[in-house]
Amino acid sequence: MAGINRSAAQLLATIVGNKKVGQYHQILISVGDLVSQCKPGNFVAISVGGPSSKMVLRRAFAISRTTTSPQFGGAIELIVAPHGSGSTWLCGLAEGEQIDITLPLGTAFGIPTTNVNALLVGGGYGSAPLFGLAEVLKERGCRVDMLLGASTGAKIYAPLEGKRSVNSLRIFTEDGSMGETGRITSPIAQLVSELQIDVVYSCGPMAMLKAISDILGSTDVVHQCAVEEAMACGIGICMTCVLPVKDETGKINNLRSCIDGPVMDGAAIEWDLVGKTLVL
């Protein structure tokens, strides 16, 4: 999965849609032919705040979906939570405004060549790239089940059209305001054995990804997770976004999650060493 995404390009792109969905903004950006290079799991990096911005770093967002229409040509969709000043600025943009964007970046979810059983687990806006992934998996003939979770219903992102591409969808909220009450991770062990899951695809907060890795640790289910480390550059030149990952020989290295990720093998990440000093 590792390495530089050779199709990455930088461009001035136009916002062609910005719609509030629950606590998120669904933002559509016209990017032309580059859509064909965007795969589920890839992300974009966007310059924020305009010409006199005090924010010097780009913001990373997963590509949720790609579309091509006669009106806009190729376009990508982002699901953005207005969190701090950068994402809030982005959510405030109107149709027609332009942004400086770099895409596609990072690794994509690996797609099996045979029809396997896949469980997709998304926390919060982490569900964004999973619907596009589900479509691809369905085309390959996979069985696709999905779990979505968040603290509250307004943070569940589950568009209608997306629901069609999955065999089953269960939603968990911690406050019980939507779907079942509880944590998204609680049913995983049972589902994995009941549905004879071959691969789990996950995207969401690091704590969720770690919990899933722990659950799958004793199984031979493959875990492809899209991680979210703070990224200063998104293109591999700053070394801020590293995670401790074991290689085939068992050696642990700090890998850049922007180019060796965001999609990584959950079993190879040394979750207990995240945020610790690694001694080589």
Next chain:
Amino acid sequence: MAGINRSAAQLLATIVGNKKVGQYHQILISVGDLVSQCKPGNFVAISVGGPSSKMVLRRAFAISRTTTSPQFGGAIELIVAPHGSGSTWLCGLAEGEQIDITLPLGTAFGIPTTNVNALLVGGGYGSAPLFGLAEVLKERGCRVDMLLGASTGAKIYAPLEGKRSVNSLRIFTEDGSMGETGRITSPIAQLVSELQIDVVYSCGPMAMLKAISDILGSTDVVHQCAVEEAMACGIGICMTCVLPVKDETGKINNLRSCIDGPVMDGAAIEWDLVGKTLVL
């Protein structure tokens, strides 16, 4: 003229008009009852760049005119040259957007109690406050003649309605693209004697103000000039905006042009000491 402008207030005000006029923007801002406190010569200080701006200082602009309409209530007008990032941001605002503004600031042009002969001299956007001043002077029964100058025609600001309130108006451009060719200062000496001018009101680049002071130096014509020093605060707390000014005893002090100005007595300013280190 000196001292703190006691009517100053800070408010969130709405842009109610933004029109391009030559190389300037005529910006109308709704400020409510504060208009009654705004006098020709006063200026405003505006926060620029929005919530994630890297610009930490306000920008100063002369109040060009005040109006009161049923639609907006009290409003002030600014004539803004898109110069650097702050003024360009301001010129890019649309009607309905809000700005954080402090006003009215600084000293106002002194208005004679008797009907004197006044010559108003404006360089570039320096003409902005002179039309409002002309109206006030006319009401007092003064004769008002006006000279406007700039490097080129697009930098002459002379609205139609303003022209009505002066007895004569002559325009000079250095490139001859509007009015007479040449410097605005060249006809002053002659006009002063021909028209028996009692007071010259001036606003424009510092070099122009100095030149006028030099011309009037040998006469007993009063010279009220609105200076333009770089201001960090606009309210008298930073000491960046000082000019060397002689007091009645002949002592020269560095006075703050934001509260002891911008309107100052041209004869009291020690023009040759501007930008020099003053020894007390």
Next chain:
Amino acid sequence: MSQLDFSTTLGNAWFPTPIFTASGCASSGKELAQFFDLRDMGAIVTKSIMTKPRAGRATPRMAETPSGMLNSIGLQGPGIDAFLANDLTWLVEQKARIIVSIAGETAEEFASLARRLRGVAGISALEVNISCPNVENRGMVFACHLESAQTVIEGVRRTIGGDLPIIAKLSPDVTDIVSIARGVIDAGADGLALINTVLGMVINPNTMRPHLGGRTGGLSGPAIRPIAVRAIYQVHEALPKVPILGMGGVSSGADAFELILAGASGVSVGTASFGNPTAIMKIQNELRQILTDKGFSSLREAVGFAHRPESSVR
């Protein structure tokens, strides 16, 4: 909100709130008084006063920089006599709490200024500005050298006697700020003001020469906040009992909170007031809210909180 004890102390001086003006960024108070009541903040820290009237440096005296500004005022001021007669009298009449900042060209000047202030009613503390980078002779930055810093503070301490707290204001432009901090405390300072501006320069693209009349200037504003936080953190770690008046780029309650967590007992606001005349009130209100929301029952509890082990959650 009702329960929060928002008060603070610097040495034996008590203040109802921990938000102060920064020296040189509020003139002598009159100018801000039309925007809010000076009694509503912790204290006004006056511009640094010298013995004689001073005209300061040549203009241009400022340049805006990304998220900051450079200034080279050069301590323009009326001199101690006029200051006492006019500015201080006025401030005392307003019932504002007052910290007087003094600056001198020699250690003797500092001491003689302290002598003039000894026993003057209405002063809560003395800030000793040994770190102004905006003076003709950069060699005069006492706070850049341990011995000269100590000599100044010793002189002031000896002159002023035991009552009025002495706060030594330090420069970040040193190799080891902790050793300077320790030195001035040993020499008799009761507290520290951290940080003065960082020495910087801007070159004017048109003239292609240094923009400021004084060539170099002091960098302030949000740009330097990480430097201020680091300096406060380092000094508080080494000298946890010494009260720190923190400053540098504070323009929100969250910023003030950051300096307090690092170890500041009080926070001065400078450049932010230039951009917003009511910044001090805004910062004070926001800070009060943050402390309440975080569940602190007093400001004091939050001072230096960042130094406690992670396990000590609240």
Next chain:
Amino acid sequence: MSQLDFSTTLGNAWFPTPIFTASGCASSGKELAQFFDLRDMGAIVTKSIMTKPRAGRATPRMAETPSGMLNSIGLQGPGIDAFLANDLTWLVEQKARIIVSIAGETAEEFASLARRLRGVAGISALEVNISCPNVENRGMVFACHLESAQTVIEGVRRTIGGDLPIIAKLSPDVTDIVSIARGVIDAGADGLALINTVLGMVINPNTMRPHLGGRTGGLSGPAIRPIAVRAIYQVHEALPKVPILGMGGVSSGADAFELILAGASGVSVGTASFGNPTAIMKIQNELRQILTDKGFSSLREAVGFAHRPESSVR
């Protein structure tokens, strides 16, 4: 445009343009190569390489700050062997001009790294990073102390022999950068790189603890540009013949021009590349245009122009 001589030299090394990457801000080059041709800029300055592979510091390793950022990477890297075998070989194949940055924990390590690089083909110069603030032991910042800085440079000079230019990279976190600059030149450096990051800290408002894994970090970006300009100006004034590779907050051609006027013969671009992968090309084009518009016929003429008397207009 046609007539401008845009080339520059650092010691005996020649570069067709004065715009370089900054060490640690371009990894080993591959990652930027997909955005532009590495041969189109002055040179790539590699991330500082150490003897052994290093994992660097704990995450979080970055915090954005107003117009800047803090980093605490801690010199993560593959070690000199892997660097020579992979990264350098690749760069040489690309025909990029290369400045190799080295860092050591001891003066001996610096010398032994220099020995490994002696005679390696394709290297234009050596940048000796004696100023990294992101190492476990802050005592290791050689550039903060005259003697240790000199010891390192002497060792490298002796080892490397007379040909390859040695550029000593200094820290702004010192009381007197001119004396350190003079010291390392006396010790055998051919040029200076000014400035490394400024030591800073950010406290996380949620955890209320230092945000970075390494607690302190290095401040970079536009926020520090006035500090860089000042340092370059001061050093060029004292040592006008010593070539300076300037860096610190450059994100436009106008910014690069400012550092050049202050005295830099070349300009490295760091943080700006994080915000814009093609920043280097943009800066280079803008700078070329500015020099042309100002009527300079060569870059060299503009170096240190801010030091000439105002009367010497062009």
